[in-house]
Amino acid sequence: MPATAIKTTALCKWFGDGEARTYAVREVAFEAYFGEMLYIVGPSGSGKTTLLSLISGILRPNQGKVEIEGVDIWDLPNDALAEFRLKRIGFVFQDFHLFPRLTTVENVAIPLILRKCNWDESIAEAMKYLEIVGLKERAHLPPVKLSGGEQQRVAIARAIVSSPDILIMDEPTASLDGDTGKNILSFVQKNILNDKRCIVIVTHDARISEFANRILRMEDGKLKRIDSNGDSHEK
Numbered sequence: 001m002p003a004t005a006i007k008t009t010a011l012c013k014w015f016g017d018g019e020a021r022t023y024a025v026r027e028v029a030f031e032a033y034f035g036e037m038l039y040i041v042g043p044s045g046s047g048k049t050t051l052l053s054l055i056s057g058i059l060r061p062n063q064g065k066v067e068i069e070g071v072d073i074w075d076l077p078n079d080a081l082a083e084f085r086l087k088r089i090g091f092v093f094q095d096f097h098l099f100p101r102l103t104t105v106e107n108v109a110i111p112l113i114l115r116k117c118n119w120d121e122s123i124a125e126a127m128k129y130l131e132i133v134g135l136k137e138r139a140h141l142p143p144v145k146l147s148g149g150e151q152q153r154v155a156i157a158r159a160i161v162s163s164p165d166i167l168i169m170d171e172p173t174a175s176l177d178g179d180t181g182k183n184i185l186s187f188v189q190k191n192i193l194n195d196k197r198c199i200v201i202v203t204h205d206a207r208i209s210e211f212a213n214r215i216l217r218m219e220d221g222k223l224k225r226i227d228s229n230g231d232s233h234e235k
């Protein structure tokens with residue numbers, strides 16, 4: 001049995017109050033394991049981004065629990081949660097969120113600099129990760145000079161530069177053409193996934209489903225499992 005990386009219990013997030021209350025995430029319970037690439041699919045507005053924000057310590061749930069390797073993350077004081085996120089969780093945002101005025105290597109070094117590592121050492125470490133994603137020779141260019149696929153690889157390098165064991169990616173191929181998207185996911189599967197890392201990917205791009213170890217489906221804030229014939233059921 002693989003070790004549990006993420007476990008949620010009765011997780012709820014709603015927006016608005018009283019009559020205007022709308023649920024983005026309803027009673028979600030799931031586990032993600034080390035060594036797997038877990039996909040969460042579902043239509044736009046079904047709560048996927050909200051769920052990722054809850055499990056990565058960005059957005060506080062209204063109810064329920066998120067445990068990462070047994071640590072109840074929303075029970076941590078703010079400082080400890082910020083520290084936990086920096087060390088343990090890498091997040092790749094849908095539209096990359098690269099800083100245009102920094103060079104590519106500086107973008108990758110940001111998490112290390114935030115952890116108060118020495119500047120030169122942070123840049124040297126960031127360079128190693130740019131090499132892993134095949135962009136060492138682009139290090140000193142601003143991100144705007146890179147293609148969409150290259151910018152996505154920079155965002156991945158930045159998410160893993162502090163060696164987090166949880167990597168979360170929100171629609172990683174949304175701004176990429178089909179072949180580039182497949183190449184990125186194939187790259188992540190070969191080079192980033194290992195038995196000490198858990199990768200959770202939200203997507204509605206069917207072209208990349210071949211890289212999933214397991215797929216869950218989100219509908220109207222609820223998470224469902226999918227049978228091998230493609231039907232979804234209450235979990």
Ligand SMILES: Nc1ncnc2c1ncn2[C@@H]1O[C@H](COP(=O)(O)OP(=O)(O)O)[C@@H](O)[C@H]1O
Pocket residue numbers: 015016023024042043044045046047048049050051
């Ligand atoms: N900050 C917010 N304030 C109010 N409603 C929100 C907010 N964030 C998300 N929602 C609502 O929650 C639902 C789920 O959104 P989201 O998690 O972004 O879905 P997805 O990523 O699957 O497209 C949507 O109805 C959305 O309008």
Ligand SMILES: [Mg+2]
Pocket residue numbers: 048049050170
């Ligand atoms: Mg979304």
